[in-house]
Amino acid sequence: MGTDQLLHDGHGRRIADLRVSVTDRCNFRCQYCMPAAGLPWLDREEILSFEEIERVVRVFVELGVEDVRLTGGEPLVRRDFPALVAMLAEVDGIRDLSLTTNGYLLERDAEALARAGIGRVNVSIDSLQRDRFFELTRRDALARVLRGLEAIGAHPEVRPVKVNAVAIRGFTEAEVERFCRFARSTDFQVRFIEFMPLDADRAWTPDSVLAGEELRGMIEAIHPLEELPRGPSSTARVFRFADGQGEIGFVNPVSEPFCAECNRVRLTAEGRLRTCLFSVHETDLREPLRGGADDAELAAIIREAVWRKELKHRVNEPGFRRPARSMSAIGG
Ligand code: SAM
Numbered sequence: 001m002g003t004d005q006l007l008h009d010g011h012g013r014r015i016a017d018l019r020v021s022v023t024d025r026c027n028f029r030c031q032y033c034m035p036a037a038g039l040p041w042l043d044r045e046e047i048l049s050f051e052e053i054e055r056v057v058r059v060f061v062e063l064g065v066e067d068v069r070l071t072g073g074e075p076l077v078r079r080d081f082p083a084l085v086a087m088l089a090e091v092d093g094i095r096d097l098s099l100t101t102n103g104y105l106l107e108r109d110a111e112a113l114a115r116a117g118i119g120r121v122n123v124s125i126d127s128l129q130r131d132r133f134f135e136l137t138r139r140d141a142l143a144r145v146l147r148g149l150e151a152i153g154a155h156p157e158v159r160p161v162k163v164n165a166v167a168i169r170g171f172t173e174a175e176v177e178r179f180c181r182f183a184r185s186t187d188f189q190v191r192f193i194e195f196m197p198l199d200a201d202r203a204w205t206p207d208s209v210l211a212g213e214e215l216r217g218m219i220e221a222i223h224p225l226e227e228l229p230r231g232p233s234s235t236a237r238v239f240r241f242a243d244g245q246g247e248i249g250f251v252n253p254v255s256e257p258f259c260a261e262c263n264r265v266r267l268t269a270e271g272r273l274r275t276c277l278f279s280v281h282e283t284d285l286r287e288p289l290r291g292g293a294d295d296a297e298l299a300a301i302i303r304e305a306v307w308r309k310e311l312k313h314r315v316n317e318p319g320f321r322r323p324a325r326s327m328s329a330i331g332g
């Protein structure tokens with residue numbers, strides 16, 4: 001494909017990364033994401049079928065998308081989810097097929113996912129202490145999630161396996177030392193992700209963000225770190241413990257926005273294209289998809305929407321408008 005045919009936005013960024021939410025449902029109720037009572041779920045006919053997801057992904061891949069991450073809600077609660085992974089693993093042109101999961105069902109599914117061809121997996125774990133994990137996720141499930149992590153870790157073809165922790169002031173400080181020990185004693189990469197204003201409870205305030213640099217300072221006071229070169233479009237700053245034992249990373253979307261290099265767009269479970277996590281406008285792909293649009297027509301709708309991708313998020317600016325959807329309904 002000529003470079004002029006690749007998917008670009010109106011700010012000169014090439015879009016090569018698609019995050020696909022396969023369900024809005026979840027078996028956890030993380031405080032920074034969902035309300036305790038859950039959210040009104042979409043009806044089954046509202047969410048895209050596997051065939052519809054595959055078709056949209058193929059069109060994106062035709063437009064030059066190379067990285068596809070499956071997320072949710074909790075992807076593993078979607079029935080037969082590994083079958084979707086197998087379908088997408090067959091799509092020529094995907095360089096990186098990955099999954100983000102809370103790990104609750106990973107012990108059950110690790111083998112099927114590896115067999116289906118998942119390339120790498122991120123498991124979200126915010127605390128390594130049972131009671132604090134329970135407090136944050138509202139599920140007493142740390143031991144089970146750790147078993148899931150081990151289960152996927154047992155498949156060497158699925159690499160890297162990363163552990164993501166949301167960094168929240170007043171909570172995460174008491175996890176730092178444990179996460180360092182964990183990163184240093186396993187081959188799982190630990191990454192802290194700054195808390196973003198996408199929680200359904202709207203408890204987020206600027207002060208509730210524990211900035212990556214602050215966390216890094218706390219770690220560095222105990223373990224000297226050396227920064228590793230940053231990959232193109234990588235959102236994380238990754239450091240190696242200076243003694244060579246393990247790595248730790250920081251994703252700092254609030255304190256150090258990486259919008260200028262953002263190459264991502266998102267597809268919600270009901271088939272809406274979002275060009276920024278914080279988009280207040282969406283483009284419906286489901287109606288044309290179900291209304292008989294051919295691939296060229298779908299591609300034209302996608303190009304047009306992507307062209308209008310937001311220049312940057314405005315979380316740190318006065319007048320910032322939160323999107324109506326919370327993280328679980330977007331697909332983080
Ligand atoms: N349920 C899966 C999981 O938790 O890994 C996948 C979906 S979840 C929405 C994707 C990622 O978004 C998780 O790593 C989660 O910790 C993160 N996340 C959710 N709400 C967030 C928020 N308000 N700020 C930062 N990260 C958030």
Ligand code: SF4
Binds near residue numbers: 029
């Ligand atoms: Fe569910 Fe993931 Fe949101 Fe937690 S972060 S409530 S696991 S979607």
